[in-house]
Amino acid sequence: MTINVNRRTVLGAFGALTISVVLPGHKARAAVLGAATQPPLKPENLSSYIQVNADGTVVAFWGKMDMGQGTDLGVAQMVAEELDLPIFKVFVQQGNTATSINQGGASGSTGIQQGGTALQSAAAEARYQLVDMASKQLGVPIPDLKVDDGVISSLADPAKSVTYAELIGGRFFDTQLEWNQKIGNSLFVKGRGTIKPVADHKVIGSSPMRRDVPWKVMGSGDYVVDIKVPGMLHARVIRPEVAGAVPVEVDATSVKDIPDVQIVREKGFLAIVAPREWDAIRAADQLKVTWSDSTPNFPTQAGIFDHLRNAKSVHREPGEDVGDVDAAFAGAAKVVEATYDWPFQSHASMGPACAVVEINGDRATLWTGSQKPHFSAAGVAAILDMPSENVHGIWVPGPGSYGRNDAGDAAADAALIAKLTGKPIRVQGMRKDGTRWDPKGPASIHTARAALDKDNNVLAWHFESKGFSRVDVNSNESATRDTLAGQLIDTPLKPGVGFGVPEESYGFPAKRKAWETVAPLLDRASPLRTTHLRDPVGPQIHFASESFMDEVAYAIGVDPLEFRLKYITDPRDIAVVKAATEKAGWQARTAARRQSAGDGKFKGQGMSYAQRSGTRVAVVCEVEIESKTGRIWARKFTVAHDCGMIVNPRQLTHTIEGNIVQAISRSVHEEVQFDDKNVTSVDWETYPILDITETPETIDVVLIDHKELPPSGAGEPSMRPVAAAIANAIFDATGVRIRQAPFTPDKLKAAGLA
Amino acid sequence: MFTDSREEDVATKEIQLNVDGNNHVITADPEMPLLYALRDDLGLRNPRFGCGLAQCGACTVHIDGQAVRSCVTPVDSVGVGKVVTLAGLGGGNGKAHKIQTAFIEEQVPQCGYCLNGWLMTAAAFLEANPNPNDGEIRDALSGLKCRCGTHYSIMRAVKRAARA
Numbered sequence: 001m002t003i004n005v006n007r008r009t010v011l012g013a014f015g016a017l018t019i020s021v022v023l024p025g026h027k028a029r030a031a032v033l034g035a036a037t038q039p040p041l042k043p044e045n046l047s048s049y050i051q052v053n054a055d056g057t058v059v060a061f062w063g064k065m066d067m068g069q070g071t072d073l074g075v076a077q078m079v080a081e082e083l084d085l086p087i088f089k090v091f092v093q094q095g096n097t098a099t100s101i102n103q104g105g106a107s108g109s110t111g112i113q114q115g116g117t118a119l120q121s122a123a124a125e126a127r128y129q130l131v132d133m134a135s136k137q138l139g140v141p142i143p144d145l146k147v148d149d150g151v152i153s154s155l156a157d158p159a160k161s162v163t164y165a166e167l168i169g170g171r172f173f174d175t176q177l178e179w180n181q182k183i184g185n186s187l188f189v190k191g192r193g194t195i196k197p198v199a200d201h202k203v204i205g206s207s208p209m210r211r212d213v214p215w216k217v218m219g220s221g222d223y224v225v226d227i228k229v230p231g232m233l234h235a236r237v238i239r240p241e242v243a244g245a246v247p248v249e250v251d252a253t254s255v256k257d258i259p260d261v262q263i264v265r266e267k268g269f270l271a272i273v274a275p276r277e278w279d280a281i282r283a284a285d286q287l288k289v290t291w292s293d294s295t296p297n298f299p300t301q302a303g304i305f306d307h308l309r310n311a312k313s314v315h316r317e318p319g320e321d322v323g324d325v326d327a328a329f330a331g332a333a334k335v336v337e338a339t340y341d342w343p344f345q346s347h348a349s350m351g352p353a354c355a356v357v358e359i360n361g362d363r364a365t366l367w368t369g370s371q372k373p374h375f376s377a378a379g380v381a382a383i384l385d386m387p388s389e390n391v392h393g394i395w396v397p398g399p400g401s402y403g404r405n406d407a408g409d410a411a412a413d414a415a416l417i418a419k420l421t422g423k424p425i426r427v428q429g430m431r432k433d434g435t436r437w438d439p440k441g442p443a444s445i446h447t448a449r450a451a452l453d454k455d456n457n458v459l460a461w462h463f464e465s466k467g468f469s470r471v472d473v474n475s476n477e478s479a480t481r482d483t484l485a486g487q488l489i490d491t492p493l494k495p496g497v498g499f500g501v502p503e504e505s506y507g508f509p510a511k512r513k514a515w516e517t518v519a520p521l522l523d524r525a526s527p528l529r530t531t532h533l534r535d536p537v538g539p540q541i542h543f544a545s546e547s548f549m550d551e552v553a554y555a556i557g558v559d560p561l562e563f564r565l566k567y568i569t570d571p572r573d574i575a576v577v578k579a580a581t582e583k584a585g586w587q588a589r590t591a592a593r594r595q596s597a598g599d600g601k602f603k604g605q606g607m608s609y610a611q612r613s614g615t616r617v618a619v620v621c622e623v624e625i626e627s628k629t630g631r632i633w634a635r636k637f638t639v640a641h642d643c644g645m646i647v648n649p650r651q652l653t654h655t656i657e658g659n660i661v662q663a664i665s666r667s668v669h670e671e672v673q674f675d676d677k678n679v680t681s682v683d684w685e686t687y688p689i690l691d692i693t694e695t696p697e698t699i700d701v702v703l704i705d706h707k708e709l710p711p712s713g714a715g716e717p718s719m720r721p722v723a724a725a726i727a728n729a730i731f732d733a734t735g736v737r738i739r740q741a742p743f744t745p746d747k748l749k750a751a752g753l754a
Numbered sequence: 755m756f757t758d759s760r761e762e763d764v765a766t767k768e769i770q771l772n773v774d775g776n777n778h779v780i781t782a783d784p785e786m787p788l789l790y791a792l793r794d795d796l797g798l799r800n801p802r803f804g805c806g807l808a809q810c811g812a813c814t815v816h817i818d819g820q821a822v823r824s825c826v827t828p829v830d831s832v833g834v835g836k837v838v839t840l841a842g843l844g845g846g847n848g849k850a851h852k853i854q855t856a857f858i859e860e861q862v863p864q865c866g867y868c869l870n871g872w873l874m875t876a877a878a879f880l881e882a883n884p885n886p887n888d889g890e891i892r893d894a895l896s897g898l899k900c901r902c903g904t905h906y907s908i909m910r911a912v913k914r915a916a917r918a
């Protein structure tokens with residue numbers, strides 16, 4: 001097979017976007033429909049979401065982003081479905097502030113759940129409008145028309161027909177939608193058109209090929225790192241070896257041997273620019289800087305969890321009790337209690353972030369890999385003192401994104417350097433900028449207690465989390481206080497507070513789920529500032545809550561699956577738990593089995609389950625542990641996943657597989673190291689992630705399709721139950737209960753592995 | 755107060771490169787990694803910076819058929835070696851190598867930023883070992899990074915390419 005592809009041909013259909021002349025269809029129009037020029041990009045305008053090109057293809061403008069899970073393809077499928085078009089005729093344009101309303105960017109696994117359903121609703125209205133136009137043009141009442149592949153024809157006389165292209169191709173819908181007045185994730189629009197009954201679905205539920213895969217595999221398209229602008233200079237931001245230090249003296253003579261280098265400095269911010277990238281890198285390395293003294297208030301690495309236990313809470317969210325929790329504990333025959341710890345983790349995206357900013361008078365353009373380009377453009381505007389509508393944000397695929405990573409900081413860096421130099425600026429970090437200096441997933445401690453009666457029934461469950469905030473810096477970079485550059489030019493900080501609670505349906509008679517957060521470490525430009533990292537706080541919370549369910553089960557001599565099935569109340573939760581355990585061949589037990597896998601290895605099986613914003617996931621994990629070294633191999637994963645209606649089964653499966661691998665990595669390897677001066681995880685040696693030699697040999701995915709339910713998210717839910725399933729399997733294999741992640745050989749030994 | 759500094763001398767020279775079948779002459783610091791010659795002097799966009807430390811593979815190219823990490827390969831050390839990038843792996847003109855075909859058919863990448871490492875390393879490996887078992891594939895690809903966690907798809911695709 002020979003595949004000849006480049007990105008231009010795939011995007012070719014977008015060429016029509018710029019055509020404003022009306023191309024005649026092969027039949028004359030009865031009336032000129034739609035608008036000749038595009039109505040303004042406003043949330044209530046149908047044209048802001050759906051456009052029919054002159055050739056009859058359709059572009060859907062999406063204000064969310066695909067980070068490589070094929071979410072944009074899923075959205076294209078939803079739009080194609082409502083417009084009765086084959087998938088190859090529908091394209092999604094994403095991540096451009098000039099062509100998309102801000103639907104929140106990639107956020108909270110809502111790409112399909114909220115962003116897709118909004119576009120689906122807009123597409124249903126577009127179809128309604130098109131059929132209405134056809135009815136008038138053909139003189140056939142609406143109920144007597146059918147739509148097929150973009151052709152609207154009379155049921156009675158198929159020769160009476162008109163195509164979408166003939167009706168409005170190359171022109172613009174000029175009607176309005178009912179808009180719920182929200183911008184971001186929860187934006188929704190609705191017209192008179194209603195979405196199709198599920199029974200009629202042809203495109204939803206199929207697995208067409210992604211459009212971005214060929215150019216990525218062939219090396220023929222642009223990532224954000226490939227963007228070049230005439231006159232552009234390469235920049236590197238220079239950050240201190242001791243966190244919190246700011247430059248006091250900069251010795252320009254130390255880089256005078258490198259051509260055309262310029263030093264850029266404003267308050268605590270220091271960068272170097274050069275026309276050639278290699279020169280900027282060398283100069284950054286060579287520049288002699290005297291830094292201020294700084295003594296960051298970091299606890300020791302080993303003392304981080306004690307720090308959390310002892311730190312004053314800055315905010316507490318007590319949650320709403322179910323039943324009388326205190327009375328249940330007061331009257332309990334037995335109390336089971338355990339605490340769990342989760343470290344800081346890094347996004348450690350595949351490459352350090354990059355951004356390009358070009359200023360033109362009172363306007364600017366940003367090219368970014370940030371998953372929230374609308375917010376990123378607003379952040380650039382704030383640095384440049386421009387109204388946000390003056391900054392055109394363009395997303396270009398970046399080196400991976402799993403939340404608020406260093407991409408947000410790179411955009412602000414590029415903006416500040418462009419402002420200070422007056423030149424178009426491309427900034428990219430070095431490896432340590434992506435690992436040491438990215439905003440971190442918060443470290444946390446969790447306490448779980450269960451009150452039992454004399455017959456071992458659970459009377460109450462009490463779950464507490466205490467951690468760094470998930471929004472010490474916000475989950476988007478629209479405010480200068482939330483970026484390193486902004487903080488270094490003295491923007492007053494305002495750390496947010498946020499954490500979370502387990503999502504489950506255990507029907508214990510009494511429940512309390514609460515959380516509290518502590519103050520950030522180092523009040524500005526901290527390498528340990530915390531924010532959203534894929535499934536924000538989900539992995540840590542469910543590591544604790546679902547490890548604890550096993551602990552309670554074993555404490556009362558009940559099989560962990562039987563225990564869960566006794567208490568879980570939600571039928572869809574029960575269904576995923578049963579599906580995963582049946583597929584995996586669950587082996588009931590009431591104590592750790594310590595089975596030999598030969599060669600001095602033990603093997604075990606563990607499970608866990610969680611909900612996330614409507615989605616349910618249950619996982620079963622089989623591990624092997626070398627008893628001598630404590631090395632773990634999560635050999636097999638079985639995942640049962642219910643996210644309502646499935647749009648694209650293959651992409652859903654791949655998304656789940658990717659979550660499982662990344663979650664295993666975070667469970668067994670990942671912990672940001674630091675000392676009293678700075679984060680010392682600076683590269684892949686000091687921040688290891690899962691190697692292909694450690695990847696499961698089997699990941700079995702069971703998809704449960706609820707066509708009658710709206711789709712919920714899939715980008716993150718399967719991340720959250722993984723750590724507990726591994727910990728529970730480790731217990732089955734060894735009898736050792738690991739309550740601190742990551743499950744490294746050292747921690748396993750500390751937990752008692754002999 | 756503390757001070758960071760490092761002294762270096764900079765001199766540039768003319769260096770010849772053969773990349774994806776084309777000859778080029780560039781003027782550069784001989785110590786400059788090949789990656790920057792490819793990206794900046796030749797304007798190629800596919801080898802990418804991931805770590806600059808030979809730890810991830812994002813910058814991988816072939817030199818005379820061997821997978822090499824261009825981020826730590828001084829440009830002057832390439833000599834008459836024939837450099838092939840991902841874009842030239844299938845012979846140029848947008849033709850796909852069988853490993854690329856397999857990665858497309860298996861729909862492997864998420865962000866795809868890591869792909870040079872996996873594709874270039876797997877292509878060279880399959881040349882040397884056309885019928886590998888799972889363990890051999892894993893060992894050959896060990897050390898490459900994929901932060902999105904597409905490893906399981908990668909295994910499927912390499913096996914598919916081996917069968918092709």
Ligand code: FES
Pocket residue numbers: 802803804805806807808809810811812813814823824825826
């Ligand atoms: S960029 Fe060369 S190995 Fe990472």
Ligand code: FES
Pocket residue numbers: 068350399400863864865866867868869899900901902903904
């Ligand atoms: S696909 Fe994103 S790093 Fe591999």
